[in-house]
Amino acid sequence: MNRLYKSYIRTDALPSLFCPGCGNGIIQMAAIRAIDGLGIRENLACVSGIGCSSWIPCYLNLDVMHTIHGRALAFATGLKMAQPDKKVMVFTGDGDCLAIGGNHFLHACARNIDLTVIMVNNYIYGMTGGQKSPATPMDAVTKTSPYGAMDYPIDGCQLALTMGATYVARWSTAHPVQLEKSIREGVEHKGFSYIEVLSQCPVQGGKNLYGEKEPAAILKKYREMAKEGQVQLGVFTKDSPRTEYLERVNQRLAAQGWEV
């Protein structure tokens, strides 16, 4: 077993429930490398919602809260406010974040509270068998759009930028080096960091979304899509004058004469 992986993973919980070739494992490794590189293991907790992506932190040997569908950001906000000096990482998915969790997502961005959110976007609801998500491209055939999806897809990065998130990036599982770097930057960034990762779901979102069922082929597709501009990858914002939520609270308290 990979040594770094072994040192961070609850090995007695293996094999993981991820399908062979699932992008979640790649994201997990990038997160592990980022956490290890930053040396924040003792001061980090993870919160996740429901979905395959939300299982990523459950295999990590850290304090982890595996919560209810769409609400990870609300739990994470409470946790962060109780321990403002610690780091909190949130794992969510396209359905968890943009559908049921949409409201909490909007407000967490606007609040600009210091959380690092890794949104695993596989453009589908994988755990429940392949239904469409708000990110599913129009006309895609899924279990709940058998005649083709009828909705304009929602772009989580655009939404995050509009709502005031101060670190916004998108990568894919075919860009693990950049992903790891962004996760590091996101954790170090004082403010709401949103890192979206295009991730392959070969079983539920393969043939219907990319015309490919092999994970390696989907990864190749990601590189092509990025090169041809079909999907925008990169860091969209990282320097913003907006203050972080807890920093504002402390400023207010200091102005009132409290020692912070």
Next chain:
Amino acid sequence: MANITIDKSCCKGCDICYAVCPKKIFVRSKNRNHYGTNMPDITNPETCIYCGMCERMCPDGAIDVQKEESSENED
């Protein structure tokens, strides 16, 4: 010389490693682990350039690459 190992109990036979190794060190083999998945064979580990892509891209953390000290003199 690279010591490349693949953990039998982790590998799910996803075939990603074949595609990402720039030196094509991982090849299909007849090996199956106890899950029944087809595991890779390692060929020419001495050509490994330690890019680390296999370690990053294996979703199950099965691959470990260690640089071994050569007992021969380098020159």
Next chain:
Amino acid sequence: MDFINLAEDREEIPRKEPVKIVLQGNEACAKGAIHAGCRFFAGYPITPSTEIIELLSKEMQQVGGAFIQMEDEIASACAIIGARWGGKKAMTATSGPGFTLMQEAIGYGVVTETPVVIINIQRGGPSTGQPTMSSQHDIYQARYGSHGDYQIIVLAPSSVQEMYDFTRKAFRLSEKYRTPVILLGDEVVGHMREKIVIEDTPEDENVIKPLSAGSPTADFFQGECSLVEGQLHDEEGRRIGHLPQKSGEFLQKLDQKISGNIDEITDINTYFMEDAEIAIVAYGSVARPALNAVKLARGIKDDRISTKFKIVKDVITKGVPQTLQTDYSHLKVGLIKINTVWPFPEEALKKLTQKVDLILVPEMNVGKYCREIQRVVRKVKVVPMPKSGGELPTPREILDRIISEVGVKPEVTEDESFI
């Protein structure tokens, strides 16, 4: 109760002087939370609970706690659970519509065994209902609102003093039984003002040993790597939902944690029950007019009431109706005031009602808690007294109901214009 540390050299917690103060019920609840050690509040405004969030938006920072108004009640309920795992006692407050929204989070709090306190200041429902009027509509929802099989502790304050005391008690119970605890207030008790006694002495954390059904218990950032999991799980937080045997065992333990300790949890006050032939069972603000009804029935003199009844019995002798007149000046009525409405105090109620002939259950709903009493007290006639619309039943209404059940024709001899 399990006591961990009774060593003589344990440091005594300095007691502060009790303070007499006139407070509104909601204010007393907020104060109780702070004195109980609550240091995180997340909420959303909703009538008639809004005073609680407004007060705590100011008070939390005075004690170094954190306050946040979240985007909705769902987020509030989730945030308090997150904060508790971050080591801070946490509370939220709401009313009917918000309480409905919180149910999923409450279930999560139950299955993860997270100690939190949720205040529901009931208003008329369903839906938007009656935003400014009182009710006891949510008594079943407080017990069964979330999906799944679970136990929960619900307290029903009937005075401003109890809004303070029971809020503190809610925190104690939540920590001991590692469960969400619901304080089921209502608009009457939330908005009334009374003089109460409060004591800002902190809770003694060492005294109570927490119980667990087998979930992780260590707060985050203690080096324990707790895995808090909403699926049925083992003591490591690993899911067991796919294993029927283990799942059944976990649910049993979760249930037993509370249902097996009903005797310790149950808190009931009785008034005039020693010789009572008729019992009123009431909870929450309805207990107030109920107690006054008892006093009316007993002709208890305070400077304002004195009532006497002649009990007139109609009997049929040899086919001829006859009227027998007996002078009884009082009806022997007593009050059983249930403070811990859930878990349902089955044994305690059966015991307390052994010698009565009639039980009356006034409620500001269609008669919900009455059904529980009817279910367990089989040998006595249990009469529901539902009242819908948002007003408390008056003492006279309650007394009249008793009188009509007992078949008494009262002759009130003194001035009752004040009733």
